[in-house]
Amino acid sequence: MAMWNVNTISPNFTGQHVNPDLAAERQNPSFNVERLTNILDGGAEYTKIRRSVDAWIQSDPVFSRENRYFQTQNETYEAAVRKSFHLAKKRNEMKWTEDGPEMAHCYRTLSPDLALNAHPFFVKCILNLGTDEQIAKWIPLAEKCYIIGAYAQTELGHGTNLRGLETTATFDIATQEFILNTPTLSAMKWWPADLGRTSTHAAVFAQLYIEGKCYGMHPFLVQIRSLQDHSPAPGVTVGDIGPKMNCDNVDNGFLMLKKVRVPRENMLAKYSQVLPDGQYKKQGAEKITYLPMTLTRVEVIQLENVPTLMKACTIAIRYSAVRRQSELKPGDPEAKILDYQTQQQKLLPQLATAYAFHFVSNYLKEILDGGYTETKEGMCGLVPELHALISGLKAIATDYTSSGVEVCRKACGGHGYSLLSGLPSLYTKVVSSCTYEGENTVLLLQTARFLTKYFGIAKKGQPVPPTVAYLSSKHFGKCQAQEKNDFLNPDVYTDAYQQRAFRILQSAAIKFQSLVHLGIAEHEAWNRCSVQLVWAAMAHSHYIVVKQFVKALQRYEEEVAIHRILKHLCDLFALHGMFLNMGDFMQDGYLSSKQTAMVTESYLDLLSVIRRDAVPLVDAFDFSDGNLNSALGSYDGHVYERLYEWAKKSPTNQQENRVFETHLKPLFQNALSKL
Numbered sequence: 001m002a003m004w005n006v007n008t009i010s011p012n013f014t015g016q017h018v019n020p021d022l023a024a025e026r027q028n029p030s031f032n033v034e035r036l037t038n039i040l041d042g043g044a045e046y047t048k049i050r051r052s053v054d055a056w057i058q059s060d061p062v063f064s065r066e067n068r069y070f071q072t073q074n075e076t077y078e079a080a081v082r083k084s085f086h087l088a089k090k091r092n093e094m095k096w097t098e099d100g101p102e103m104a105h106c107y108r109t110l111s112p113d114l115a116l117n118a119h120p121f122f123v124k125c126i127l128n129l130g131t132d133e134q135i136a137k138w139i140p141l142a143e144k145c146y147i148i149g150a151y152a153q154t155e156l157g158h159g160t161n162l163r164g165l166e167t168t169a170t171f172d173i174a175t176q177e178f179i180l181n182t183p184t185l186s187a188m189k190w191w192p193a194d195l196g197r198t199s200t201h202a203a204v205f206a207q208l209y210i211e212g213k214c215y216g217m218h219p220f221l222v223q224i225r226s227l228q229d230h231s232p233a234p235g236v237t238v239g240d241i242g243p244k245m246n247c248d249n250v251d252n253g254f255l256m257l258k259k260v261r262v263p264r265e266n267m268l269a270k271y272s273q274v275l276p277d278g279q280y281k282k283q284g285a286e287k288i289t290y291l292p293m294t295l296t297r298v299e300v301i302q303l304e305n306v307p308t309l310m311k312a313c314t315i316a317i318r319y320s321a322v323r324r325q326s327e328l329k330p331g332d333p334e335a336k337i338l339d340y341q342t343q344q345q346k347l348l349p350q351l352a353t354a355y356a357f358h359f360v361s362n363y364l365k366e367i368l369d370g371g372y373t374e375t376k377e378g379m380c381g382l383v384p385e386l387h388a389l390i391s392g393l394k395a396i397a398t399d400y401t402s403s404g405v406e407v408c409r410k411a412c413g414g415h416g417y418s419l420l421s422g423l424p425s426l427y428t429k430v431v432s433s434c435t436y437e438g439e440n441t442v443l444l445l446q447t448a449r450f451l452t453k454y455f456g457i458a459k460k461g462q463p464v465p466p467t468v469a470y471l472s473s474k475h476f477g478k479c480q481a482q483e484k485n486d487f488l489n490p491d492v493y494t495d496a497y498q499q500r501a502f503r504i505l506q507s508a509a510i511k512f513q514s515l516v517h518l519g520i521a522e523h524e525a526w527n528r529c530s531v532q533l534v535w536a537a538m539a540h541s542h543y544i545v546v547k548q549f550v551k552a553l554q555r556y557e558e559e560v561a562i563h564r565i566l567k568h569l570c571d572l573f574a575l576h577g578m579f580l581n582m583g584d585f586m587q588d589g590y591l592s593s594k595q596t597a598m599v600t601e602s603y604l605d606l607l608s609v610i611r612r613d614a615v616p617l618v619d620a621f622d623f624s625d626g627n628l629n630s631a632l633g634s635y636d637g638h639v640y641e642r643l644y645e646w647a648k649k650s651p652t653n654q655q656e657n658r659v660f661e662t663h664l665k666p667l668f669q670n671a672l673s674k675l
Helices: 020-025 033-041 044-059 073-094 101-113 119-129 132-143 286-322 341-376 383-411 413-417 423-434 440-459 466-472 484-488 490-517 522-528 530-556 560-580 582-586 593-611 614-619 639-648 658-672
Strands: 149-152 168-172 177-181 201-210 213-223 236-240 253-257 260-263 272-274 280-282
Touching: 020 286, 020 614, 033 044, 033 560, 033 614, 044 101, 073 101, 101 286, 119 132, 119 149, 119 201, 119 213, 149 253, 177 201, 177 213, 201 253, 213 260, 286 341, 286 383, 286 423, 286 614, 341 383, 341 530, 341 560, 341 593, 341 614, 383 413, 383 423, 383 440, 383 466, 383 530, 413 423, 440 466, 440 490, 440 530, 466 490, 466 530, 484 490, 484 560, 484 593, 490 522, 490 530, 490 560, 490 582, 522 530, 530 560, 560 582, 560 593, 582 593, 593 614
Parallel strands: 149 201, 168 201
Antiparallel strands: 168 177, 177 260, 201 213, 236 253, 272 280
């Protein structure tokens, strides 16, 4: 077997002294680390571009993260604005395109430190929902940041249920204006990014009323602040919603509107418009409006969730290779905590999950591009399937990655609780994705509606979309595995996940139909089955991830070492899911008790196999130390030295001790005469 020394190729290795425990982990990886990095980047050329961009970011003092953990909310926000405009200046100087690889790497690296996060959504909203005339008027202003916009949809009392939004826009035929109001406290716009302190305009989503009749939710462009002095416009109350778990770089805001008038031309009218006489007119294929939302959800997975879990794994695994604790063998030196099976069982499945969702996000991007092509040609047949697929995968990706980051944090013991480890910030950032861009339970129920619809269609023998083709299966039988190594066969565990998804959906669908046949209203029957329906959507989505990870392996069959290590990760991801949800696979006898023991044994055996390559596998993610910003996860492994040096920089160690003078000194004086 060919071996490669990672130290000869890693851009992080600059000749510095590396902790011997970490250096030993890199001596003989079973695969070419640089090649795996290229695969993750999408090719060697993209790796070169990313490293060049990252080197610039790390060398530019404006992007320094040295004091990031010691900043106040205001300091973080102001620094984020400064960095955002500095990045825009650099983009113009370098002539980088907004959708090019350089900017993609900038956003992937800098997103936790940038402001104006919602402005791109404001721009996309106009591009996707505006007419040619509206685009020509607003987009040049927005692209140059002559105006800055927020995407004001979510309200204090309503989020995912868009039909429940209370903000109103009433058409006044006499003046050819819409009058916007937030009639109740709960109608106040709440949470939109860039709204709190930055935006001059907002795309406000409101219920359209014409002569007393409601026509549903529509977007309106509203100026909320003066371009001269940034004061709130007449009738506008706007501000910041206050401290959050994380994301102080984002000024989430509130917005109240009282009889705010905008011209008729400010309703984005690509798919519907109000004519001067008050006539309401729909036009075009409205389903395409779902595609920008689905694209955003894919970007959440690809640009936020996957890199965040990769960072957490890098920090925790490197730390676990240098942290020593207790004896494995009596009389021996303290062991690396990565050598304990319990530590491996915590961290290595998270590593496998990061790789799994990396490949799944690539798959989603590919099929989403296909969806855009279809809709441009006037066909929208793929949109419902895309919406259901991406809703379910967004839900489990955000759930799995956020819980995975927390596993990594706890696996680092007490030091993982320190902000200086980088892990608490990663967790509090990524966990927010479980609720924004669609609350996960609601998204899973939307996926479940699609699944139950096509379960019924498949039952009638009619064709179904590719992602649910397995619903046409007549009989799954029992698992045919005879020995534990059979569970390392992708066909075996993919079939198991497929059977699980089918059975859980079938059980929920049968219960739903039985309730309806008993005379229970459909909405009530749906509610009574909702827990099982959510579980069915999760099982379906988990199956898709396993299936697509297996499919991704096929591209590397001729690269023996790369294929081998990726297959180990795929096997671990699949068997970890079976290990945690064994009851699902046993419930109808698909797996026997003997087979469940085989699953467990194969799963635990994989831990020691992957452990040998654990550090090279996180090195392949190729995060620079500046990008990680972690005292525990740096490439050189000097954990304790870095923790101490960073702690000394804390402002609390430099400030006057007012607590001593005010509260402690009077008490301590009493001891002076007695000691």
